[in-house]
Amino acid sequence: MTASITQQRQQALEKRYGMQMPNVAGADWNTLLSALLLERRSTRAFLDVAVSDDELRTVVAAAQSAATSSNLQAWSVVTVREAALKARLAGLVGKQRHIEQAPLRRVFVADLRRPRALEDYVGSPATALDYFESFVAAIIDIALAGQNAATAALGLGSCFIGAMHDHPEQVANALAPPPESIAVLGLLVGWPDPAVASEVKIRLAGDIVRHIDQYQPFDSVAPAGYDGVMRRSNEVSVSAQRTGETRPPSASRGRKPWAGVVACSTPCAHAAFGSSNETAHPRPRRRQ
Numbered sequence: 001m002t003a004s005i006t007q008q009r010q011q012a013l014e015k016r017y018g019m020q021m022p023n024v025a026g027a028d029w030n031t032l033l034s035a036l037l038l039e040r041r042s043t044r045a046f047l048d049v050a051v052s053d054d055e056l057r058t059v060v061a062a063a064q065s066a067a068t069s070s071n072l073q074a075w076s077v078v079t080v081r082e083a084a085l086k087a088r089l090a091g092l093v094g095k096q097r098h099i100e101q102a103p104l105r106r107v108f109v110a111d112l113r114r115p116r117a118l119e120d121y122v123g124s125p126a127t128a129l130d131y132f133e134s135f136v137a138a139i140i141d142i143a144l145a146g147q148n149a150a151t152a153a154l155g156l157g158s159c160f161i162g163a164m165h166d167h168p169e170q171v172a173n174a175l176a177p178p179p180e181s182i183a184v185l186g187l188l189v190g191w192p193d194p195a196v197a198s199e200v201k202i203r204l205a206g207d208i209v210r211h212i213d214q215y216q217p218f219d220s221v222a223p224a225g226y227d228g229v230m231r232r233s234n235e236v237s238v239s240a241q242r243t244g245e246t247r248p249p250s251a252s253r254g255r256k257p258w259a260g261v262v263a264c265s266t267p268c269a270h271a272a273f274g275s276s277n278e279t280a281h282p283r284p285r286r287r288q
């Protein structure tokens, strides 16, 4: 017997949060919400079946349908088909077997060169493109477009590859993007291998990320929502992956602390973080 929509949504929510959830009968719901969003997961095992040009074009159309800051559309996407190039990129982003295995690798490029060329073409000066905000807008555009591409993938599976920007110069040598552009995000696409389960990964309890009127520090909200579920899940710690708690210092691969870089680059960040490398907010206390 197939589950009713009410049962489906309850199941989807409980899978997503890894715990029993109150009934959300008051919220509007449709089956697409479950299929495309709540049950979304990354795919890291692919069948050796090609993705057709028609499928490719459809996915790009979906990506282009995402919101884009000032309709600037400041991104491009490079599909890598050539075997030697695939191997070269895979070599740059560490030992991730799924990168070699995926039939399709796409690289989203923050592209401020094309808007500038278009502005030149229509004869209006493009000074706004010089500011850091335009770069940030391009990155945000890529995140939205990438998620649209992943969502629209017609039964295809996908996995983002952030490591693509770990070696910007080498990636640039491989893909030859123009000046004023930089490879930001990889996206693997392919038909999921049904023999390899890819589970829905649970998220922090909604209460931890949902604030009303004013931000409530994590410590005062619901650490139990973290300890109770996330700690038991396969994520050891959300931040540990990034802060290096579980990785040696060499794993930072020359990355710079972001606060100082951003504070020097943009007025709004300057207000939030101050002009020195010290952040205005104290670092959160490490919980014992």
Ligand SMILES: Cc1cc2nc3c(=O)[nH]c(=O)nc-3n(C[C@H](O)[C@H](O)[C@H](O)COP(=O)(O)O)c2cc1C
Binding pocket: 040, 041, 042, 043, 044, 096, 159, 160, 161, 162, 163, 164, 185, 199, 200, 201
């Ligand atoms: C910006 C970004 C970069 C990512 N980079 C990688 C990566 O390099 N390799 C990988 O296997 N997964 C990568 N992922 C996928 C995340 O690991 C994954 O989304 C997360 O663990 C949650 O799992 P889920 O997508 O199945 O819900 C990336 C995701 C994002 C959004």
